[in-house]
Amino acid sequence: MAGGRNAAIIGTGSVIPPRIVTNKDLEKYIQTSDEWIRERTGIHERRVVEDDIAASDIATQAGLLAMEKAGVSAEDLDLIIVSTVTPDMAFPSTACLVQNNIGAKNAAAFDLEAACSGFSYGMTIAKQFIETGTYTYILVIGVDILSKITNWRDRHTCILFGDGAGAAVLGPVNKGEGILATCLGADGSGGHVLKLPAGGSRMPASHETVEKKLHYIDMDGSEVFKFAVRIMASTTKEVLKKANISLEDIDLLIPHQANIRIIDGAIKRLGIDRDKVFINLHKYGNTSSASIPVALDEAIAEGRVKKGQIIVLAGFGAGLTWGSSVMKWV
Numbered sequence: 001m002a003g004g005r006n007a008a009i010i011g012t013g014s015v016i017p018p019r020i021v022t023n024k025d026l027e028k029y030i031q032t033s034d035e036w037i038r039e040r041t042g043i044h045e046r047r048v049v050e051d052d053i054a055a056s057d058i059a060t061q062a063g064l065l066a067m068e069k070a071g072v073s074a075e076d077l078d079l080i081i082v083s084t085v086t087p088d089m090a091f092p093s094t095a096c097l098v099q100n101n102i103g104a105k106n107a108a109a110f111d112l113e114a115a116c117s118g119f120s121y122g123m124t125i126a127k128q129f130i131e132t133g134t135y136t137y138i139l140v141i142g143v144d145i146l147s148k149i150t151n152w153r154d155r156h157t158c159i160l161f162g163d164g165a166g167a168a169v170l171g172p173v174n175k176g177e178g179i180l181a182t183c184l185g186a187d188g189s190g191g192h193v194l195k196l197p198a199g200g201s202r203m204p205a206s207h208e209t210v211e212k213k214l215h216y217i218d219m220d221g222s223e224v225f226k227f228a229v230r231i232m233a234s235t236t237k238e239v240l241k242k243a244n245i246s247l248e249d250i251d252l253l254i255p256h257q258a259n260i261r262i263i264d265g266a267i268k269r270l271g272i273d274r275d276k277v278f279i280n281l282h283k284y285g286n287t288s289s290a291s292i293p294v295a296l297d298e299a300i301a302e303g304r305v306k307k308g309q310i311i312v313l314a315g316f317g318a319g320l321t322w323g324s325s326v327m328k329w330v
């Protein structure tokens with residue numbers, strides 16, 4: 001490609017487990033109500049995997065769907081990046097498990113951990129490899145099975161999360177199209193507001209850590225909330241500025257699906273209408289790394305993403321981390 005090349009998403013896929021847990025189901029074992037959850041979060045139900053399903057299982061399925069859409073075979077893949085906070089195990093990486101499952105024998109593979117911002121981090125890494133000509137086809141997967149690290153007796157967290165996997169194949173396109181710009185950021189000083197305390201080298205698993213329920217998500221919801229509204233708006237502005245695109249030019253904004261009030265707060269700050277924003281959190285809750293790629297795949301299936309349109313992705317997560325990208329859809 002004369003004059004260099006850009007990277008673009010050339011195929012997507014997603015997997016959402018069939019088992020539905022409604023707000024009414026949650027009412028049976030925690031002090032909550034369908035009304036409270038709908039009003040405070042916008043979530044109606046979430047999906048949860050069966051006990052024998054792990055991240056690599058649904059990541060593999062989502063990856064294969066994305067490859068089929070992209071028309072890219074397993075042998076064509078140069079790299080597999082899996083973003084997850086719920087890998088099958090600490091090592092080998094979930095990306096290596098996926099590589100083996102799909103038979104991508106020419107692909108390097110690694111996991112990255114940026115929580116709900118992970119898909120944006122993965123896309124940004126893939127973009128660099130493709131633009132430099134180092135690699136041609138890269139599979140980026142966001143997958144999380146938060147149901148297995150959620151305390152289903154903690155009403156502050158269990159109402160929010162769900163399981164899922166979303167994938168995208170990235171490949172080369174001409175300059176001026178595909179991914180026009182990305183922005184990543186982190187603020188480790190806020191790490192304590194959203195964490196999984198035990199199971200790492202700081203606090204290895206023991207009877208005591210299990211008894212104290214330290215292997216479950218620990219979150220200061222209102223601190224995450226305030227950060228999220230602010231950062232979703234600022235990262236969107238920053239990425240648009242980098243690409244020299246104005247807010248009015250956005251055809252569709254796909255935000256991290258965490259809470260409808262966070263999305264509304266952010267788009268109010270930006271001055272974007274709700275009809276330009278893709279929302280599916282009422283069906284799936286917050287699926288962490290999977291949230292943005294699942295939403296993107298659904299938006300494409302619903303005909304809301306068309307060639308030539310300006311599509312913006314924006315997310316935030318534990319770390320604290322954030323990431324955004326602006327694409328001219330190919």
Ligand code: UT7
Pocket residue numbers: 031032033036037040041116155156159219221222224225228258259286288316317318
């Ligand atoms: O990917 C990032 C992941 N994390 C997030 O996105 C979390 C962001 N934060 C949030 O979405 C919201 O902060 C929550 C949905 C977690 C909480 O909503 P809130 O409007 O910030 O409620 P709150 O925590 O201020 O709680 C208000 C009241 C409290 O009552 P008191 O203590 O003031 O009497 C809570 O105890 O609502 C109570 N409450 C509940 N009531 C019914 C908290 N959770 C529930 C519940 N059902 N599930």
